[in-house]
Amino acid sequence: MSIPRRLALLIALPLVLTGCATSSGAEDGTVDVLASFYPLQFVAEQVGGDRVDVDSLTPPGAEPHDVELSPAQVSRIDGADLVVYLSGFQAAVDDAVTQTSPEHVVDAATEATLRPEGHEEESPEEHDEHEHGDTDPHFWLDPSRMPSVVDDVAAALSELDPDGADTFAANAAALTQRFQELDAAYETGLAQCDSRTFVTSHEAFGYLADRYDLHQVGISGIDPEAEPSPARLAEVSTIVRDEGVTTIFFETLVSPKVAETLADDLGVDTAVLDPIEGLSDPDADYFSIAEANLDALRMALSCS
Ligand SMILES: [Zn+2]
Known part of the structure; x- marks a missing residue:
């Protein structure tokens, strides 16, 4: 038996044993x-x-x-x-x-x-x-x-x-x-929209954007606590002006300050797009939040 195979067996053995244990x-x-x-x-x-x-x-x-x-x-x-x-x-x-x-x-x-x-x-x-x-x-x-x-x-x-x-x-x-x-509701609801670009503070919606052919512009990146650089804020401002973006999204679990300041400067609205990372409303659940997100996106992107 070659060394790598013996190693593989040694590693696999504990998994096999615990796999058989009933709890x-x-x-x-x-x-x-x-x-x-x-x-x-x-x-x-x-x-x-x-x-x-x-x-x-x-x-x-x-x-x-x-x-x-x-x-x-x-x-x-x-x-x-x-x-x-x-x-x-x-x-x-x-x-x-x-x-x-x-x-x-x-x-x-x-x-x-x-x-x-x-x-x-x-x-x-x-x-x-x-x-x-x-x-x-x-x-x-x-x-x-x-x-x-x-x-x-x-x-x-x-x-x-x-x-x-x-x-x-x-x-x-x-x-x-x-x-x-x-x-299916997202697919239909986001099929016919005046714009396909949305701006969000926390760049959590890449999978959603991919799936429904939208373009996500994130202000703060993947980590919601990251502070955007002035250069990034300038880039986002240009996109908002060039693409006629009407709404800058922020989320519920992190301070909306950056999104609100930018929206104020640019004269556009803010709205909540919830990354469903935690519940701030105990009566909400995954589906109710996802449906509210769809409504917010349809409003911001003027979908018919
Ligand atoms: Zn996140």
Whole structure:
């Protein structure tokens, strides 16, 4: 046996062993799921129904990008039956998952869900100046990318709770259908618009723009807390004037100051486009926010 094959076996062995272990879940019989932030929490809740208990590592109303974890939260990751997260998005969660190596993990970052960061905006020359391998995390804003995560969560839950497999499959099918209907509503709602360019403070809508043939102009970049440079503000102002942009979008979890100041200077409106990273309104959910986003985009882009 060659050295690399022996190594591969050594690495694979613990995975095989833990894969066979059956877990009985929490003491009340429900599966204890820990999601790293809201859209993944939502999927786990919808698929798991009352057979699961879902908690999020990002508190409601908090901005998930730079979440920090307490030692208690790290040990919750260790103790959870299932962890659902997105690698490459929240460094503290990545570290905690590596440290504790929980038995059952769904990582939403697969080839199918993620695209390289800045993919739409950059020329090939510009792209070469950046490190390769960085991906844009915000896949959940393209509803057509959600069903593969739904399936992964349903499969993991069925392994943990085989008696619930039929329920999880039915819930997953219903949820997938809702994502497909939302995708169709976006497709139709954004088909005929006077403009296809939208300006947003937090550059979270690249997947959405790709899917529905829109052009996203981000003020602050992928990280919502980043301060835009004066040069970037000047570029965005030029785009707003040249393309007749009527609205600058900001989001609910981060201060709207930059967007408001720029909109004031340019004499255009501001409106909310929510990246669905956390809930600021407890009565809202993924679908109600996504529908409000569609309305806001249709208004700003004058869609018929
Ligand atoms: Zn974001």
